[in-house]
Amino acid sequence: MFSIGTINLEILQKNAYNLRWATVPEGVIPLTAADPDYPCAPEITESIIKYAKDRYFSYGPTEGQPFFKEAMACYFNNKRNIPASAAFILPVDSAAFGIDVVCRAQLEKGDEAIVFDPVDFLFKYAIEKNGAIAKSCPISTDPSDYFDITKLQSLVSPRTKMICLCNPLNPIGKVFKRSELQAIGEFAIEHDLTILSDEIWSEITFKPFEFVSIASLDEKIRERTILVTGFSKSHGLAGLRIGAIAAFDPNHYKSIVEASFHESTIHGSNVLSQVAATAALNQSEYWLTAFKEHLHSIRDLTINGLNAINGFSCHFPQGCYLAFVNIKETGLDSATLYKQLYEVGKVAVVPGLVKWFGKGAEGYIRISFATSHEIMAEALERINNSINQIH
Amino acid sequence: MFSIGTINLEILQKNAYNLRWATVPEGVIPLTAADPDYPCAPEITESIIKYAKDRYFSYGPTEGQPFFKEAMACYFNNKRNIPASAAFILPVDSAAFGIDVVCRAQLEKGDEAIVFDPVDFLFKYAIEKNGAIAKSCPISTDPSDYFDITKLQSLVSPRTKMICLCNPLNPIGKVFKRSELQAIGEFAIEHDLTILSDEIWSEITFKPFEFVSIASLDEKIRERTILVTGFSKSHGLAGLRIGAIAAFDPNHYKSIVEASFHESTIHGSNVLSQVAATAALNQSEYWLTAFKEHLHSIRDLTINGLNAINGFSCHFPQGCYLAFVNIKETGLDSATLYKQLYEVGKVAVVPGLVKWFGKGAEGYIRISFATSHEIMAEALERINNSINQIH
Numbered sequence: 001m002f003s004i005g006t007i008n009l010e011i012l013q014k015n016a017y018n019l020r021w022a023t024v025p026e027g028v029i030p031l032t033a034a035d036p037d038y039p040c041a042p043e044i045t046e047s048i049i050k051y052a053k054d055r056y057f058s059y060g061p062t063e064g065q066p067f068f069k070e071a072m073a074c075y076f077n078n079k080r081n082i083p084a085s086a087a088f089i090l091p092v093d094s095a096a097f098g099i100d101v102v103c104r105a106q107l108e109k110g111d112e113a114i115v116f117d118p119v120d121f122l123f124k125y126a127i128e129k130n131g132a133i134a135k136s137c138p139i140s141t142d143p144s145d146y147f148d149i150t151k152l153q154s155l156v157s158p159r160t161k162m163i164c165l166c167n168p169l170n171p172i173g174k175v176f177k178r179s180e181l182q183a184i185g186e187f188a189i190e191h192d193l194t195i196l197s198d199e200i201w202s203e204i205t206f207k208p209f210e211f212v213s214i215a216s217l218d219e220k221i222r223e224r225t226i227l228v229t230g231f232s233k234s235h236g237l238a239g240l241r242i243g244a245i246a247a248f249d250p251n252h253y254k255s256i257v258e259a260s261f262h263e264s265t266i267h268g269s270n271v272l273s274q275v276a277a278t279a280a281l282n283q284s285e286y287w288l289t290a291f292k293e294h295l296h297s298i299r300d301l302t303i304n305g306l307n308a309i310n311g312f313s314c315h316f317p318q319g320c321y322l323a324f325v326n327i328k329e330t331g332l333d334s335a336t337l338y339k340q341l342y343e344v345g346k347v348a349v350v351p352g353l354v355k356w357f358g359k360g361a362e363g364y365i366r367i368s369f370a371t372s373h374e375i376m377a378e379a380l381e382r383i384n385n386s387i388n389q390i391h
Numbered sequence: 392m393f394s395i396g397t398i399n400l401e402i403l404q405k406n407a408y409n410l411r412w413a414t415v416p417e418g419v420i421p422l423t424a425a426d427p428d429y430p431c432a433p434e435i436t437e438s439i440i441k442y443a444k445d446r447y448f449s450y451g452p453t454e455g456q457p458f459f460k461e462a463m464a465c466y467f468n469n470k471r472n473i474p475a476s477a478a479f480i481l482p483v484d485s486a487a488f489g490i491d492v493v494c495r496a497q498l499e500k501g502d503e504a505i506v507f508d509p510v511d512f513l514f515k516y517a518i519e520k521n522g523a524i525a526k527s528c529p530i531s532t533d534p535s536d537y538f539d540i541t542k543l544q545s546l547v548s549p550r551t552k553m554i555c556l557c558n559p560l561n562p563i564g565k566v567f568k569r570s571e572l573q574a575i576g577e578f579a580i581e582h583d584l585t586i587l588s589d590e591i592w593s594e595i596t597f598k599p600f601e602f603v604s605i606a607s608l609d610e611k612i613r614e615r616t617i618l619v620t621g622f623s624k625s626h627g628l629a630g631l632r633i634g635a636i637a638a639f640d641p642n643h644y645k646s647i648v649e650a651s652f653h654e655s656t657i658h659g660s661n662v663l664s665q666v667a668a669t670a671a672l673n674q675s676e677y678w679l680t681a682f683k684e685h686l687h688s689i690r691d692l693t694i695n696g697l698n699a700i701n702g703f704s705c706h707f708p709q710g711c712y713l714a715f716v717n718i719k720e721t722g723l724d725s726a727t728l729y730k731q732l733y734e735v736g737k738v739a740v741v742p743g744l745v746k747w748f749g750k751g752a753e754g755y756i757r758i759s760f761a762t763s764h765e766i767m768a769e770a771l772e773r774i775n776n777s778i779n780q781i782h
Contacts, residue, residue, distance in 0.1 A: 011445050015662070018450030039446030048443045048663070054402045055430030057667075059409030059629040093484060093632075096656045125655055232450075239448040239662035241484075264516055265487045270661050271406070271630035272439070276448070 001287070002294035004372040007037045018238065019348070029379045030348040034170070034322060036236040036370040038291070041284035044235065044276045051275045060271040062262045064091035064244075068274040071281045072244050080202075081216040082227075084246050088253040090260060091269035091277075095200045095230030095243035100126040102226050102245065105252070105259035106162055106194050107132035113162040113196075114155050117358035118171055118324075123164040123198070124358070135160070138360055141326065143174035143318045149183040162194040163187070165214060168201040171324045171350075171357055171366045173317020175209040178217070185214055185221030194252075195225040200243070201320045203234035203288060206296050209318035215248065222248045226256070233321075234288060235280040242273035295321050295369070298376055302369040305380035309387050321370040324352075328363040330387065337365060345386030347379050392678070393685035395763040398428045409629065410739070420770045421739040425561065425713060427627040427761040429682070432675035435626065435667050442666045451662040453653045455482035455635075459665040462672045463635050471593075472607040473618075475637050479644040481651060482660035482668075486591045486621030486634035491517040493617050493636065496643070496650035497553055497585050498523035504553040504587075505546050508749035509562055509715075514555040514589070515749070526551070529751055532717065534565035534709045540574040553585040554578070556605060559592040562715045562741075562748055562757045564708020566600040569608070576605055576612030585643075586616040591634070592711045594625035594679060597687050600709035606639065613639045617647070624711075625679060626671040633664035686712050686760070689767055693760040696771035700778050712761040715743075719754040721778065728756060736777030738770045 012021035019032035063069075069086040076084035092098045099122050107113060109131035115123040117136040124134040135155045139147060152163070165184065168175045176184075188195050195214060202211045215225045230243030247253040261267045299316065302323050306314045311330035314323050327337050334351035341347045350368075352361030369376055403412035410423035454460075460477040467475035483489045490513050498504060500522035506514040508527040515525040526546045530538060543554070556575065559566045567575075579586050586605060593602045606616045621634030638644035652658045690707065693714050697705045702721035705714050718728050725742035732738045741759075743752030760767055 008445065008447065011447050012449065015445075015447055015451070016449035017452035018656070020449060022452070033450065035449050040448060042446065044448075045443045045446050049440050052436045052439045052443070054399065054406075055433065055436050056399065056402050056406055057431060057435075057628045057630040058403065058407035058411060058426050059424065059623075060406070061408035061413070093658065094656065097658060100652075100657045122655065122657075126657070129652075129657075237448045238450040241659055241661050261491075261520075264513065265409070265485065266491045266513075266517070266520075267484065267488060268632055270632050270664065272663060273661065 001290050002038055002372070004374040006039065007372055007375070008039065012037060024348055028342070028346045028348055029375060029382070031367045031369070031371070031379055032348050032350050034233055034320070034368045034370065035238050037372065037375070038236065038370070040236045041280065041287035043283035043287070044237070044279045047275050047279035047283070048272055051272060057271060060269065060274065062268070063257060064089070064269050065271060065274045068278045071278045072246070075281050076246060080213050082213055082222070084248070088247045088250065090245045090253070090256055091274055092243050092245055092260060093267060093269060094241045095198065095228050095232070096122055097267070098228035098230070098243045098245045099123065099196065099198060100129065101256055101259045102196050102228060103127050103130045103132065105255040110159060111161045112157055112159045113164055114152060114160065115164045116166065116169065118352070118360040119166050119358060120170045121356050123166070136358055139169070139172070141172050141324060141360065141364065142315050143172055144315070147176070147180045149187055152187055156191050160191060160193060162196055164196045164198070166198045167214070168205060168211065168319025170201060170320050171322050171361065173315070173320040173322055173324060175205050175211055175318040178212045181212060181214045182217055185217055188224055189220055193224070195221070197225055197227045199227055200230045201233055202229065204292065204295065204321055205319040206299060206317070211319065224249070226252055231277050231280050235284065237273070237276060237280065240273040240276055241270060242277045298369050298371070298373060301373060302367065302376055302380070306367070309384050311387065321368060323367040323369060325365050325367060326363060327365055330390065332390070334362060334365050340390065341383055341386055344389060345382040347382050392681050393429055393763070395765040397430065398763055399430065403428060415739055419733070419737045419739055420766060420773070422758045422760070422762070422770055423739050423741050425624055425711070425759045425761065426629050428763065428766070429627065429761070431627045432671065432678035434674035435628070435670045438666050438670035438674070439663055442663060448662060451660065451665065453659070454648060455480070455660050456662065456665045459669045462669045463637070466672050467637060471604050473604055473613070475639070479638045479641065481636045481644070481647055482665055483634050483636055483651060484658060484660060485632045486589065486619050486623070487513055488658070489619035489621070489634045489636045490514065490587065490589060491520065492647055492650045493587050493619060494518050494521045494523065496646040497617070501550060502552045503548055503550045504555055505543060505551065506555045507557065507560065509743070509751040510557050510749060511561045512747050514557070527749055530560070530563070532563050532715060532751065532755065533706050534563055535706070538567070538571045540578055543578055547582050551582060551584060553587055555587045555589070557589045558605070559596060559602065559710025561592060561711050562713050562752065564706070564711045564713055564715060566596050566602055566709040569603045572603060572605045573608055576608055579615055580611055584615070586612070588616055588618045590618055591621045592624050593620065595683065595686065595712055596710040597690060597708070602710065615640070617643055622668050622671050626675065628664070628667060628671065631664040631667055632661060633668045689760050689762070689764060692764060693758065693767055693771070697758070700775050702778065712759055714758040714760060716756050716758060717754060718756055721781065723781070725753060725756050731781065732774055732777055735780060736773040738773050
């Protein structure tokens with residue numbers, strides 16, 4: 001299911017935007033946005049076709065289709081050991097919007113929220129969009145380094161209202177250990193903080209690492225957690241714009257529904273995308289297992305290949321299909337290296353700019369490896385050759 | 392195509408939310424939300440199936456799929472006589488979101504915008520959501536009354552930045568005449584106002600009335616117009632959440648893209664919905680023509696039936712599949728009459744509450760007639776019987 005023959009480059013070149021195949025000149029390999037090159041599970045398409053054949057696309061319910069809310073609740077209960085209730089799950093137009101909604105619901109102007117650094121830009125962006133202030137907590141780019149909770153202490157003020165957790169952590173690929181999560185949870189209790197847990201990468205982990213949700217730990221931590229997830233990384237459904245927010249405190253849920261603007265129909269969750277996401281949850285587990293096996297073997301190819309390149313060093317990610325490469329030894333900054341790889345190597349990567357990942361990303365590039373062995377081998381050879389031309 | 396046999400009540404009872412079949416108890420006829428009871432054009436479903444079969448739902452482009460932007464531009468040029476450019480058309484997640492985006496792009500805190508009264512609540516809601524102030528201009532509930540531009544003069548202050556036009560006007564069914572639009576356009580020029588033209592109902596007009604877009608009049612008016620439209624009223628695609636904003640001033644377009652939050656992926660337009668909307672524009676004109684013919688005959692049945700009821704009076708709408716019924720002669724306010732019709736008559740209507748349509752709607756109820764003759768005849772009989780029980 002995950003060989004080069006399964007990838008339809010013609011379709012990708014026509015349809016895969018967001019820094020991918022449809023946005024680079026022919027001949028360039030885009031290892032940029034975290035969006036798989038493989039077609040989605042056939043069950044997802046079949047469910048879309050089945051629903052579409054009735055030819056009714058009327059308004060869905062404000063708080064989401066009951067079948068999708070139930071499927072999400074079952075998933076959280078059975079696979080994540082989280083006693084979630086369908087009544088407090090809100091389907092939303094992407095996990096990114098979910099993060100924005102939680103920030104709007106939880107933060108007032110001048111409030112503060114803690115984010116790790118490096119981490120994907122969306123936390124900081126959504127916090128600031130809603131008039132609040134993001135306080136950065138540096139975290140090691142080695143995913144196996146234990147996260148020291150004492151680093152958080154100095155960041156807390158009377159205005160601190162929330163801590164934002166991205167687990168597994170994009171871009172460093174860290175899967176938080178149960179004990180690390182327990183410490184973060186207790187810290188949140190101690191300072192009366194909401195925990196925004198972005199778990200969009202939770203399906204993408206590599207053995208022996210296993211994902212644990214902070215919402216599964218205990219009730220005191222869970223009730224202050226708001227969980228956001230989506231289907232773009234695990235199932236390739238970014239273009240269908242579907243995610244979900246799960247709350248465990250009825251007041252959180254109420255404020256989230258209000259902040260979503262679903263009641264006014266200004267926002268809402270696409271009915272067909274909820275059908276697709278339900279099939280992803282209920283019918284495509286076998287596909288996800290195979291996808292993860294493929295990702296595991298391509299991770300090893302990718303990281304070993306990158307570490308063999310002059311001046312590159314890279315830890316094995318525990319989760320996420322991302323390599324976060326330290327390129328400091330090349331003597332180039334990430335923007336210059338990006339340019340060299342793009343222009344000479346014909347490979348597009350994401351430079352570790354402050355605006356994408358925070359200050360802690362400078363001197364790094366990010367590479368997405370959700371592609372085939374053949375494409376990755378070719379990309380690695382091109383990267384190696386273009387780096388050798390510098391030295 | 393538009394007989395009782397075409398309506399699949401079983402599917403509607405399962406899927407049609409937003410005050411419709413899936414949200415009323417069995418036995419109640421919902422004439423509430425403006426959402427058709429008929430399945431959509433088969434070409435729309437076929438286009439969804441064709442796209443879905445490739446099994447790629449990757450991110451679409453931030454500013455929308457080129458094929459949809461082109462289809463919208465052709466539609467504006469060929470059917471609306473508006474020289475629109477695909478480069479300045481932004482596909483968005485519903486016309487409602489489009490209105491919100493335009494308000495955010497154009498209005499600052501404390502700015503003022505003029506809205507008609509009665510009109511659908513979304514203008515006022517979006518204006519206030521973005522920190523600005525809505526100033527109401529009363530308009531006659533008789534759609535054939537000529538709109539007197541002098542009524543607008545007293546509403547203008549140095550903070551007035553925008554005038555919001557809903558054409559055809561929900562709930563009164565007025566299709567603005569060319570000369571009325573010309574006067575509104577000149578008023579906007581005189582006071583340097585942006586014109587937000589909500590044209591979501593533009594496909595639903597009844598002969599001899601013909602829709603004219605204010606953006607088709609002349610360049611000076613067009614360049615200050617921002618047009619919003621969607622596919623829920625004309626093609627029954629509310630659940631697919633797809634609309635579009637067209638700008639004619641590059642600076643407007645730039646500010647709209649920024650205000651849409653598409654760049655950050657917090658919002659975006661569903662790829663499959665853009666495929667569906669393209670089929671609606673390019674392949675289902677015959678379906679729309681037949682739908683309008685059906686609506687014309689059911690309009691006459693509905694309005695004649697309503698006018699035969701004690702204490703009801705109702706003008707023939709020129710556009711929209713809505714009857715806006717004056718119920719003042721019944722001696723009941725709209726909330727009480729709503730209750731009587733719902734509990735005794737088992738018919739759900741929209742009461743003319745300030746929160747839905749403004750002050751000018753008190754003493755009115757709104758009825759949507761995008762259903763079959765049989766269902767409407769039954770509803771009219773029930774309404775008549777329950778009104779007779781009062782007298």
